[in-house]
Amino acid sequence: MLKLEYIFLVGSIALIGADRIDLLGGRGFFRLTPFLFFASLVVIIRVLVVALDGKAKVVIHPPFRRQIPFVVVWALFLFLAVISTILGEDPQRGVVALCGLILVSGLAFCISLRILADPDPEKLVVRSVMFACIVWLIFCVGGVIAWKNGVYRLQEEAATSLASMFAPTATLYWIPRLSGYCLDSNRAGFILVMYLALLDRFAFNKRSTHLLRFAIGCFILVAVSRSAMLCWFVYYLFSSGFWKRLVTRRAALKLATVTVFLLAIAVVYREKIATLAELWQISDMISDRLSSDPTGTAGSHLQLIERGFSTWTTSTRTVVAGIGFAGSPRVLSDFFGDNKYGNFHDLYVSVLAELGLPAFLLLLVMLGYPAVKRKNAVPFIAAIAIFNVFLQSFLEPIFWVTIALVWSFELKGTQSSNLASGSASTA
Numbered sequence: 001m002l003k004l005e006y007i008f009l010v011g012s013i014a015l016i017g018a019d020r021i022d023l024l025g026g027r028g029f030f031r032l033t034p035f036l037f038f039a040s041l042v043v044i045i046r047v048l049v050v051a052l053d054g055k056a057k058v059v060i061h062p063p064f065r066r067q068i069p070f071v072v073v074w075a076l077f078l079f080l081a082v083i084s085t086i087l088g089e090d091p092q093r094g095v096v097a098l099c100g101l102i103l104v105s106g107l108a109f110c111i112s113l114r115i116l117a118d119p120d121p122e123k124l125v126v127r128s129v130m131f132a133c134i135v136w137l138i139f140c141v142g143g144v145i146a147w148k149n150g151v152y153r154l155q156e157e158a159a160t161s162l163a164s165m166f167a168p169t170a171t172l173y174w175i176p177r178l179s180g181y182c183l184d185s186n187r188a189g190f191i192l193v194m195y196l197a198l199l200d201r202f203a204f205n206k207r208s209t210h211l212l213r214f215a216i217g218c219f220i221l222v223a224v225s226r227s228a229m230l231c232w233f234v235y236y237l238f239s240s241g242f243w244k245r246l247v248t249r250r251a252a253l254k255l256a257t258v259t260v261f262l263l264a265i266a267v268v269y270r271e272k273i274a275t276l277a278e279l280w281q282i283s284d285m286i287s288d289r290l291s292s293d294p295t296g297t298a299g300s301h302l303q304l305i306e307r308g309f310s311t312w313t314t315s316t317r318t319v320v321a322g323i324g325f326a327g328s329p330r331v332l333s334d335f336f337g338d339n340k341y342g343n344f345h346d347l348y349v350s351v352l353a354e355l356g357l358p359a360f361l362l363l364l365v366m367l368g369y370p371a372v373k374r375k376n377a378v379p380f381i382a383a384i385a386i387f388n389v390f391l392q393s394f395l396e397p398i399f400w401v402t403i404a405l406v407w408s409f410e411l412k413g414t415q416s417s418n419l420a421s422g423s424a425s426t427a
Contacts, residue, residue: 005045006124009114012038012107013128014135016397017191018181020165026158030100035397039107042114063116063408066374070407073365074109078102080359081325087317088324088354089331097326101395108400115202115401116408125202126209129195133215136180140222142166147176155183178222187396189228190387192216193235194398197380200239201405227390235383240376300335301345301390307332308349312356322356347388366403374409381406 015021015034023032081101085094118124146152146167159165168176169183179188196216203209220232311331312318323331328350329342336342344350351360367385370377380402384393393399 001045001049005042005049008038008041008045009111009118010124010128010131012042012111013115013125013401014131015181016132016401017187018135019183020139020159020181022158026160036103036107039111039397043107043110046110046114061116062410064113066411067113067404067408069369070366070404071109073362074105077359077362077366078105080321080362081355084321084323084355084359085325087321089327090324094324094326101325104395104397105400108397109404111397112401112404112408115405122203122206125198126206126212129199129212129216130208132195133212133219136219137215139166139181140178140219143168143176143178147171153183172224175224177224178219179225180219180223185223185225186227186391187393189220189223189225190231190391190393190396191398192220192223193228193231193383193387194402196232197235197383197402198405200379201376227387230390231383231387234386235379238382239379304332304335304344305346305349307335308344308346308353312349312353318353318356320356320358322352322354322359325354327354343392345391347392347394350392351394370403370406370409373412374406375412377406377409 012035015038018034019031021034022028023034023037024030078101081098085091085098088094115121115124143166146163149163151163151167152171153159153164153167153169155169157164168178170177170179170185177185179185182188182191193216196213199209199212217232220228311323314323328344329336332342332344344353348360348363351363367381371381384399384402387393
């Protein structure tokens with residue numbers, strides 16, 4: 001039974017964002033993703049093991065004790081979300097979406113506990129990420145094959161065939177954006193960066209980690225997501241481990257070799273590169289990203305943020321309680337039409353507009369406190385914070401797994417303890 005639980009645990013971590021896979025085959029009113037299925041089985045098996053063991057006394061080790069404040073803040077955040085949704089503009093739809101948030105965040109927290117409780121979290125994380133990379137590669141290869149056969153898929157539509165399950169959902173001009181087992185390339189990149197963070201936390205010096213880091217970097221690049229690349233860059237910018245590796249002679253030599261090689265290619269093929277840049281109209285694309293023109297990407301994003309602030313300040317009630325969870329599509333119908341996934345494309349603005357100021361302050365506590373008080377938490381929080389400026393990921397299980405784990409890190413000013421000391425035991 002414990003071996004079965006471990007297999008499901010690896011599956012839940014490895015397939016944590018696999019929304020291309022619907023275990024209901026598109027016949028349900030929601031997507032039953034592998035994470036929801038495997039994580040639920042992990043929780044059920046753990047409850048059965050404790051019940052059959054007949055020993056209810058639980059030893060709370062330091063990592064779990066450090067998570068207690070997070071549980072309080074998280075519970076208050078969900079409580080305010082419930083109140084806001086009940087009083088919101090679309091309570092019927094909001095309650096359904098809120099149940100999804102509670103389920104996802106609850107299962108994600110249980111997975112974080114199980115990672116800490118494992119006697120060898122290093123091996124668990126490496127196995128999970130390795131399995132994830134293998135599945136990711138299969139989906140990328142399948143995406144290329146589907147693209148060559150002219151098969152594309154909308155993010156909202158269910159997979160009707162094997163080809164549509166692998167088909168890319170977006171392209172950059174004629175290049176497919178390969179997002180692995182995720183429907184959205186931005187989400188895919190965020191998940192990959194969080195995998196990288198888990199590897200650096202639990203398996204920093206393991207030999208296989210170097211190969212996995214390289215694979216993750218390649219997958220982030222083929223996703224062609226600016227938000228993901230920025231998240232990746234910020235993670236490394238605030239990572240002390242990365243800078244320590246970079247100052248070694250071997251790392252400096254590798255970096256210099258790669259730089260010289262790229263410069264040589266740029267010099268030799270400068271005319272072809274210039275032609276290709278002109279063909280892709282890169283300058284126009286960059287100006288579109290940076291322009292405040294409403295028809296451009298950046299302009300639309302700024303408009304959504306402005307709409308979010310104006311929605312939040314509509315009345316005293318909306319300032320305090322917002323318009324209700326998942327109420328964005330109702331006020332953004334002119335932007336997204338009938339798309340039920342329409343949102344303000346900014347986590348902070350979305351929480352302000354949908355849940356109100358108190359919930360927003362609790363979100364800042366969830367993100368800000370670990371960055372100030374927990375050792376080595378800054379890269380995690382910085383990556384999460386910058387990604388959610390342009391999108392929102394608080395419906396992603398990996399978001400809650402990472403936040404819960406960050407709260408379990410050692411307090412600054414204390415001596416480091418063995419990661420395996422977080423294993424829980426029943427007696």
